[in-house]
Amino acid sequence: MLYRLNVSGQQKKSHRDFEYNNRYVIAPVISYRVRPNTLLTVEYDYQRADMSDVGSYYVFSPEGFATLPLEFTALSPGMPATKINDHSLIGSIQHEFSPDWKLTAQATHMIFKQQGTSLWPAAVNPDGTMLRAVSSWDALSKMTMAQVFVNGEFHTGKLRHKILSGLDMSNKSYWADWGQSHQLDSVGAEFDVHNPYYGIPVNGYPSFDFSTPIEQRAQAAGGTIDQRFSAFYLQDELAFLEDRLRLTLAARYTEISQAAYGGTAITDNKITPRVGLSVSVNPITSVYALYDQAFMPQSGRLSSGREVKPITGNNMEIGLKRQWANGRWSTTLTAYQILKRNELTADPNSPPNSGLSVELGEKTAKGIEFDLKGSLLPGLNMNLNYAFTDSRVTKVTENVTVVQEGDIVPGYARNTFNTWLGYSIQSGALEGLGFSAGLTILGGRETYWDPSPDPNEVLPTYTKLDAGLFWAKDNFKVNLNVFNLLDEYLYSGSYYSWLNAYNWQTDPPRNARLSIAYKF
Structure with missing residues (x-):
C-alpha cells in the first residue's frame, strides 16, 4: 500500500487593483498492489477558488492600444466573488500478463461548479x-x-511489432446561466477611464438570483451542452532493419453525439487513419514523416442558428533530428501543415460573453520549427527555439461574411523566438551557484478579425527578458527569478467594431519569485 498527499494554497493579487485569485488544492493518492503484476490506484483532486470577476482583465479605449496605465482596471471593489469548486475522482488498474503485454483500465468522474459574474x-x-x-x-x-x-x-520473423489497442469513451453534460445582467453605470453617470471612480457604482452591485437550480436556468438561457463519444483505436509500430526503420500504422473509429445550446442532437462517425515513418540514417541522425486525420467534437452556438459540426482535418509533418559534437548538441527541424474544417471562432460582431460563434469553413496553418539545445561550455547550457507560422482561412462557409478567403487567422504570432541560458559553477567555494537568463520575442502578432480603423494601430513586437539566480547544495536549493526584467508594457489585444474600441490585456510589470526547496 502506497500513499501520497499533495496540498497547495495560493493567495494572489494582481498588478491591477482589486483583482485576486485565492485557491487551495487537496489531492490524496492511494496505490495498492493487489498482486505482484496488478496495481490499483485511486486519486481524488479537489480545488476551491475564490477570484475576482474574470472580465476585469480586459481594458477598453477608443484611443488605441496601451493608452491607459498598465495597472488600470474597470473593476470596482466590492463586486461579488466568483467561486469555483472542482472535484475529480480518478481510478486506474494495470495488469501485466507478461513482461511484454499489459492491460490498463482507467476512469475519471469530474464535477465542476462555478458561480460568478463577467464584466463587459x-x-x-x-x-x-x-x-x-x-x-x-x-x-x-x-x-x-x-x-x-x-x-x-511480439515478433514475426525479423519484424518487431508494438501494438496499442483500446476503447475510449466520454460523456459530458454542461449547464450555464449567463442570462442575468446588471448595468453598473447609467447615461450621464458613465465610468470615466481617465478619471475612474471606484466607489459604489451608481446602479449598485449586481444581485443575481441563483436559487433556482442551474439546470433549469440553463434551459431558459439556452446554455446546455450534452456531448458523448466512443472510439476504438488500433496501432501497430513495425520495426525493420534492426530497428533503424520504424513504420507506424494506426486507425481510430469515433462515434459522436452532441446537442448544444438548445439545438437538436446530431450524430456522426468517422474513421481517421494515422501513418508515421521514422528512419535512423545513422546513430546521430534520424528523419521522420507523419500524416494523421482529426475528428473532434466541439460545442458552440452559431449566430446563423445552424447545427454545429465536429472538427475534421489532417496534419502533415516532416522532421530531421541530429546530434552534434559527440552528443553535446542536438537539433530538430520540423515543417508542418495543419488543416481544420468547421472550427468555430467567436463571432466578432457579438459581445464575447454572448456565446455566439461563426464557422470558419476551412483554415490551414503552415510553419517550420527549429530547436537547438546543448552545452556551450562546462556548466553553460542553452535552449533555443524558433517557429514561423502562417495561418489563413482557405475556405469560407456559405453566408459567413465576417471573414474572407485568404484572411489571416488571428491570435498567434508569425515569428516566435525563445532562448534560455543557464550557467552553474562546477567547482570551488561557489560550486552550485548559478545564473540564468531567458528571452522571448513574438513578432508579426495578429489581432482579431476586425481591422483597426487606424492602420498604424497594430500589436507591436512582444519582447520579454527574464533572469534568475540559484544556489544548490546537497538536497537544498534556492532559486530567485525576475520576470519582465526590463519592465516593459506587455500586452495582447484586438479591435472590436461592435464597441468601436480597442481591447487589450496587460502582462505584469517587473516581478520576482523566490523559491526554496528541500528534498528528503
Whole structure:
C-alpha cells in the first residue's frame, strides 16, 4: 500500500487593483498492489477558488492600444466573488500478463461548479467613458471518461511489432446561466477611464438570483451542452532493419453525439487513419514523416442558428533530428501543415460573453520549427527555439461574411523566438551557484478579425527578458527569478467594431519569485 498527499494554497493579487485569485488544492493518492503484476490506484483532486470577476482583465479605449496605465482596471471593489469548486475522482488498474503485454483500465468522474459574474462594457463612448455591464456566469459541468487499452510487443520473423489497442469513451453534460445582467453605470453617470471612480457604482452591485437550480436556468438561457463519444483505436509500430526503420500504422473509429445550446442532437462517425515513418540514417541522425486525420467534437452556438459540426482535418509533418559534437548538441527541424474544417471562432460582431460563434469553413496553418539545445561550455547550457507560422482561412462557409478567403487567422504570432541560458559553477567555494537568463520575442502578432480603423494601430513586437539566480547544495536549493526584467508594457489585444474600441490585456510589470526547496 502506497500513499501520497499533495496540498497547495495560493493567495494572489494582481498588478491591477482589486483583482485576486485565492485557491487551495487537496489531492490524496492511494496505490495498492493487489498482486505482484496488478496495481490499483485511486486519486481524488479537489480545488476551491475564490477570484475576482474574470472580465476585469480586459481594458477598453477608443484611443488605441496601451493608452491607459498598465495597472488600470474597470473593476470596482466590492463586486461579488466568483467561486469555483472542482472535484475529480480518478481510478486506474494495470495488469501485466507478461513482461511484454499489459492491460490498463482507467476512469475519471469530474464535477465542476462555478458561480460568478463577467464584466463587459455595454457601450464605449468616443471620449473614453463607458457603461459597464455585468452578466451572471453560473456553470455546472459533469464529465465521465473511461479508457481500456492493451499494449504489447511480439515478433514475426525479423519484424518487431508494438501494438496499442483500446476503447475510449466520454460523456459530458454542461449547464450555464449567463442570462442575468446588471448595468453598473447609467447615461450621464458613465465610468470615466481617465478619471475612474471606484466607489459604489451608481446602479449598485449586481444581485443575481441563483436559487433556482442551474439546470433549469440553463434551459431558459439556452446554455446546455450534452456531448458523448466512443472510439476504438488500433496501432501497430513495425520495426525493420534492426530497428533503424520504424513504420507506424494506426486507425481510430469515433462515434459522436452532441446537442448544444438548445439545438437538436446530431450524430456522426468517422474513421481517421494515422501513418508515421521514422528512419535512423545513422546513430546521430534520424528523419521522420507523419500524416494523421482529426475528428473532434466541439460545442458552440452559431449566430446563423445552424447545427454545429465536429472538427475534421489532417496534419502533415516532416522532421530531421541530429546530434552534434559527440552528443553535446542536438537539433530538430520540423515543417508542418495543419488543416481544420468547421472550427468555430467567436463571432466578432457579438459581445464575447454572448456565446455566439461563426464557422470558419476551412483554415490551414503552415510553419517550420527549429530547436537547438546543448552545452556551450562546462556548466553553460542553452535552449533555443524558433517557429514561423502562417495561418489563413482557405475556405469560407456559405453566408459567413465576417471573414474572407485568404484572411489571416488571428491570435498567434508569425515569428516566435525563445532562448534560455543557464550557467552553474562546477567547482570551488561557489560550486552550485548559478545564473540564468531567458528571452522571448513574438513578432508579426495578429489581432482579431476586425481591422483597426487606424492602420498604424497594430500589436507591436512582444519582447520579454527574464533572469534568475540559484544556489544548490546537497538536497537544498534556492532559486530567485525576475520576470519582465526590463519592465516593459506587455500586452495582447484586438479591435472590436461592435464597441468601436480597442481591447487589450496587460502582462505584469517587473516581478520576482523566490523559491526554496528541500528534498528528503
